[in-house]
Amino acid sequence: MIHMRDVSKIYENGAVALDHVNVDIEAGDFVFIVGASGAGKSTFIKMLFREELPSSGSLFVNGRDVVHMKRSEVPYLRRGLGVIFQDYRLLPDKTVFENVAFAMQVIEAPRRLMQRNVNAVLDVVGLRDKFRCFPSQLSGGEQQRVAIARAIVNDPAIVIADEPTGNLDPETSWDIMDIFNRINLAGTTIVMATHDKTIVDTMQRRVIAIEDGHIVRDEAKGGYGYEA
Numbered sequence: 160m161i162h163m164r165d166v167s168k169i170y171e172n173g174a175v176a177l178d179h180v181n182v183d184i185e186a187g188d189f190v191f192i193v194g195a196s197g198a199g200k201s202t203f204i205k206m207l208f209r210e211e212l213p214s215s216g217s218l219f220v221n222g223r224d225v226v227h228m229k230r231s232e233v234p235y236l237r238r239g240l241g242v243i244f245q246d247y248r249l250l251p252d253k254t255v256f257e258n259v260a261f262a263m264q265v266i267e268a269p270r271r272l273m274q275r276n277v278n279a280v281l282d283v284v285g286l287r288d289k290f291r292c293f294p295s296q297l298s299g300g301e302q303q304r305v306a307i308a309r310a311i312v313n314d315p316a317i318v319i320a321d322e323p324t325g326n327l328d329p330e331t332s333w334d335i336m337d338i339f340n341r342i343n344l345a346g347t348t349i350v351m352a353t354h355d356k357t358i359v360d361t362m363q364r365r366v367i368a369i370e371d372g373h374i375v376r377d378e379a380k381g382g383y384g385y386e387a
């Protein structure tokens with residue numbers, strides 16, 4: 160599903176964000192990416208949806224060669240992925256329904272599917288009754304739930320999340336993790352960078368720890384491994 164071979168990333172200013180990284184993530188995995196600030200977690204995540212390219216090495220995501228694909232193929236890569244950020248990134252002038260539907264419009268999904276699928280994912284995240292609200296009328300946790308609905312509405316094989324609970328209080332964070340858990344149980348692969356020690360320690364999922372651009376630990380049922 161995700162195969163990284165000898166991947167390094169050196170930014171233009173010379174910063175080495177990842178140094179000869181090898182990782183295999185299989186269908187249905189739930190993986191936490193942990194590590195100190197600046198360790199390389201976001202770089203790792205960004206390469207999966209080709210926001211950043213490796214400087215060297217090979218990367219296959221969903222069977223696609225991320226390094227050698229043409230620019231015109233990038234939308235096809237991204238169609239198979241749902242991406243979630245710490246700061247939600249909703250469109251402020253669109254309602255909850257429109258924010259989620261927009262992800263279907265972008266891929267030119269048939270209109271008749273739109274109503275059904277948007278309602279279905281709003282049910283998954285428990286926000287069907289807020290479909291007319293604008294993001295500014297929602298709490299942070301609700302906005303993140305809209306972002307999750309948007310990420311999964313096209314039924315991606317992989318959901319990629321960079322610090323999705325970073326702006327949320329512990330209780331709301333657990334509501335969000337509950338949704339990720341259900342999405343994973345339905346078969347979707349989850350790759351999540353996080354600083355949340357309690358969540359990682361409690362969930363006992365696969366943990367990949369990055370330090371200074373190197374993978375220093377990869378455990379099937381791991382803990383956070385650092386002091387919070």
Ligand SMILES: Nc1ncnc2c1ncn2[C@@H]1O[C@H](COP(=O)(O)OP(=O)(O)OP(=O)(O)O)[C@@H](O)[C@H]1O
Pocket residue numbers: 170171172174175176194195196197198199200201202203
């Ligand atoms: N666009 C960029 N240009 C130059 N250097 C960068 C860029 N993005 C990240 N870096 C550097 O690459 C290294 C890894 O950064 P990255 O953002 O991947 O770390 P991180 O583990 O996600 O950190 P955080 O937890 O603070 O988000 C750092 O040294 C950072 O300064």
